[in-house]
Amino acid sequence: MSIRILYFAGLREKLGLNEESVSLPEGLGTLGELKAWLCANGREALAETPNLRFAVNQNMARETDPVLDGDEVAFFPPVTGG
Amino acid sequence: MSIRILYFAGLREKLGLNEESVSLPEGLGTLGELKAWLCANGREALAETPNLRFAVNQNMARETDPVLDGDEVAFFPPVTGG
Amino acid sequence: MNTCIRVQEADFDLSTEVAALRGDDACVGAVVSFVGLVRDTNLGDGVSSMFLEHYPGMTEKALEQIVTQAQQRWDILGARVVHRVGELAPGDQIVLVAVSSLHRGEAFAACEFIMDYLKTQAPFWKREDTPQGARWVDARESDDQAAQRWESK
Amino acid sequence: MNTCIRVQEADFDLSTEVAALRGDDACVGAVVSFVGLVRDTNLGDGVSSMFLEHYPGMTEKALEQIVTQAQQRWDILGARVVHRVGELAPGDQIVLVAVSSLHRGEAFAACEFIMDYLKTQAPFWKREDTPQGARWVDARESDDQAAQRWESK
Numbered sequence: 001m002s003i004r005i006l007y008f009a010g011l012r013e014k015l016g017l018n019e020e021s022v023s024l025p026e027g028l029g030t031l032g033e034l035k036a037w038l039c040a041n042g043r044e045a046l047a048e049t050p051n052l053r054f055a056v057n058q059n060m061a062r063e064t065d066p067v068l069d070g071d072e073v074a075f076f077p078p079v080t081g082g
Numbered sequence: 083m084s085i086r087i088l089y090f091a092g093l094r095e096k097l098g099l100n101e102e103s104v105s106l107p108e109g110l111g112t113l114g115e116l117k118a119w120l121c122a123n124g125r126e127a128l129a130e131t132p133n134l135r136f137a138v139n140q141n142m143a144r145e146t147d148p149v150l151d152g153d154e155v156a157f158f159p160p161v162t163g164g
Numbered sequence: 165m166n167t168c169i170r171v172q173e174a175d176f177d178l179s180t181e182v183a184a185l186r187g188d189d190a191c192v193g194a195v196v197s198f199v200g201l202v203r204d205t206n207l208g209d210g211v212s213s214m215f216l217e218h219y220p221g222m223t224e225k226a227l228e229q230i231v232t233q234a235q236q237r238w239d240i241l242g243a244r245v246v247h248r249v250g251e252l253a254p255g256d257q258i259v260l261v262a263v264s265s266l267h268r269g270e271a272f273a274a275c276e277f278i279m280d281y282l283k284t285q286a287p288f289w290k291r292e293d294t295p296q297g298a299r300w301v302d303a304r305e306s307d308d309q310a311a312q313r314w315e316s317k
Numbered sequence: 318m319n320t321c322i323r324v325q326e327a328d329f330d331l332s333t334e335v336a337a338l339r340g341d342d343a344c345v346g347a348v349v350s351f352v353g354l355v356r357d358t359n360l361g362d363g364v365s366s367m368f369l370e371h372y373p374g375m376t377e378k379a380l381e382q383i384v385t386q387a388q389q390r391w392d393i394l395g396a397r398v399v400h401r402v403g404e405l406a407p408g409d410q411i412v413l414v415a416v417s418s419l420h421r422g423e424a425f426a427a428c429e430f431i432m433d434y435l436k437t438q439a440p441f442w443k444r445e446d447t448p449q450g451a452r453w454v455d456a457r458e459s460d461d462q463a464a465q466r467w468e469s470k
Contacts, residue, residue, distance in 0.1 A: 009370055009442035010453040051456070058375035060438060074372060074440075078456035081369065081400060081441020082353050082412050082432060091217055091289035092300035133303070140222035142285060156219060156287075160303030163216065163247060163288020164200050164259050164279060179332040182352065190357035190407045196428075197350050198421060199335065204343035254343045268351060269463065272429045275349075279421060310422065 001028070001069040005038075008076035011052075014045040024067075031056065032063035034073065051078050083110065083151040087120075090158035093134075096127040106149075113138065114145035116155065133160050165235055166242030166264070169227045171218060173250040176260055185244045185262050192241055196271040197262035198279050204254035206301070209294040216249045216258070219287035223247070230281040234263070237277065238270040245278065247288065280310040318388055319395030319417070322380045324371060326403040329413055338397045338415050345394055349424040350415035351432050357407035359454070362447040369402045369411070372440035376400070383434040387416070390430065391423040398431065400441065433463040 006019045028034055031054045039047045046052060054061045055074040067073060088101045110116055113136045121129045128134060136143045137156040149155060166187055178199060186192050202214050231243045242264040252258060261278045265271040290301040319340055331352060339345050355367050384396045395417040405411060414431045418424040443454040 006372070008372055008440065009444070013453075055372070055375055055440070058372070058378050060379070074375070076372070076440065077442065077453065079437065079440050080443045080454045080456050081371070081439055082436045088219070090219055090287065091291070095300075137219070137222055137287070140219070140225050142226070156222070158219070158287065159289065159300065161284065161287050162290045162301045162303050163218070163286055164283045177332055178335055178350075179330055182331055186354070186408075188408075190355075193354055193356045195352045195354070197331075197352075198425070199348045199350075200421070201339070201346055201348070202343075203346045203419070255339075255341075266356070267459075268353070268429075268432055269459075272351070272425065276421075276425045306420075306422075 001026070001067075003034070003067060003069075004072045006072065006074040008074065010077050011045055011049050011075060014048070015043060029066055030063065031061055031065050031067055031073065034067050035063070035075070046075060049075075049077055052076075053078055083108070085116070085149060085151075086154045088154065088156040090156065092159050093127055093131050093157060096130070097125060111148055112145065113143055113147050113149055113155065116149050117145070117157070128157055131157075131159055134158075135160055165240075166244075167231055168244045169224055169231065170246045171220075171223050171227075171249055172246065173248060175248070175257060176246045178260065181244055181246060181260055182262055185242045185264050187242075189241060189264075191266060192264045193266050194268040194271045195262060195264045196268070196275040197260065198275055199257055200259040200279075202252050202254050202256045202258060206292060209292075209296060211254060211292045211294055213254075213293045214252045215291040215293075216252060217289045217291065218247075218249050222287050226286045227282065230278055230285060233281070234274040234278050238265070238274045240265045240270050240274045243274065243278065245282070247282075247286070249288070277314055280307070280314065283307040284311040318393075319397075320384055321397045322377055322384065323399045324373075324376050324380075324402055325399065326401060328401070328410060329399045331413065334397055334399060334413055335415055338395045338417050340395075342394060342417075344419060345417045346419050347421040347424045348415060348417045349421070349428040350413065351428055352410055353412040353432075355405050355407050355409045355411060359445060362445075362449060364407060364445045364447055366407075366446045367405045368444040368446075369405060370442045370444070371400075371402050375440050379439045380435065383431055383438060386434070387427040387431050391418070391427045393418045393423050393427045396427065396431065398435070400435075400439070402441070430467055433460070433467065436460040437464040
């Protein structure tokens, strides 16, 4: 399964990475599982970000929401605009 | 006791009068009594104005508030600005 | 407190008023403003023009008291009220209330409070010209309710 | 509904935006607008400049969803959101939310609702430059609370 992943703000800076495309092993069903897999594969900053937020295909999502092949997933700290 | 009286909006038009100075008999203590005296002396429109409002010396006042010699008293319908 | 209260026949410009409210105070993080406008219809009738009467002297005093109450209730940096009087046409601006503060919650509350109290406490009266003739606008029950909300808070 | 949502580097003019929001609709009786500004101090430190990052694509979508929710909840005639991104300096305008309606209550509520949701749902992030270096601004607990208020209403 292939996923496009975007990182923003402090998390982007910590990772030194705006975005990446990853091929994931079978059996990764949720955003939480994707996050855990990324943490175990060099993206520890995800675990160190308090109140990490998720978006799937540009909609806010939760840790328990599913990830599907071809999705655009974004990880970022709580938003602070306005 | 001498009082300056102002009328506004629909009440001013009904009376055909912006303002007047009246010399009042002794014993008129409150705005309500002043209103009753005026009604009995040709200013019936005061009684016909629903929810009549009062101001004494340019502060909103109530029917039970006192009237003193030299006061500026205003009668008007509920305000509708803004 | 940067306070300004004006009653005038002339129109006003929103950006200019907000710039004056802010001044050069870089503490200001939020400005909430309200503009009230003459509508071309009221209670089902067309309104071709409007006349705004007021009680000179008391008007300014009442507005100052309302702004002072807002300052006492909320942590605001400035407030500005401009109210027009005289002849107005549909689409014309009638009133501006603008409030500045560090954070938005205070500015929203104080701006709405000032408008709600202005509507019930400041001596302005509207007369509308309609095809049925001129009529003085009646006070709205909902305006009294809006002002009363703040008393229980 | 006269809706406009823009994310841009350029500054905006409040009067121009409100005029566009009103258009030539003489039904509009009330316009409430909010302007958020860069403050020169935050959490006790001087702020010399600010950078606003966003998530292109999602930002516009999130703002549209927030405005749609506001329309569903209140009887409003128009809404306009302009949010700046990129480098900003103290005193600069960051965001405008303006809402028009027949009567003021709806415009006040919808404008504050849109701002509260923007603060917690729209993907913008602020980085401040201070004498201690650059830092990403932390989300404020009070912003979550402000947004949650609307859920019980």
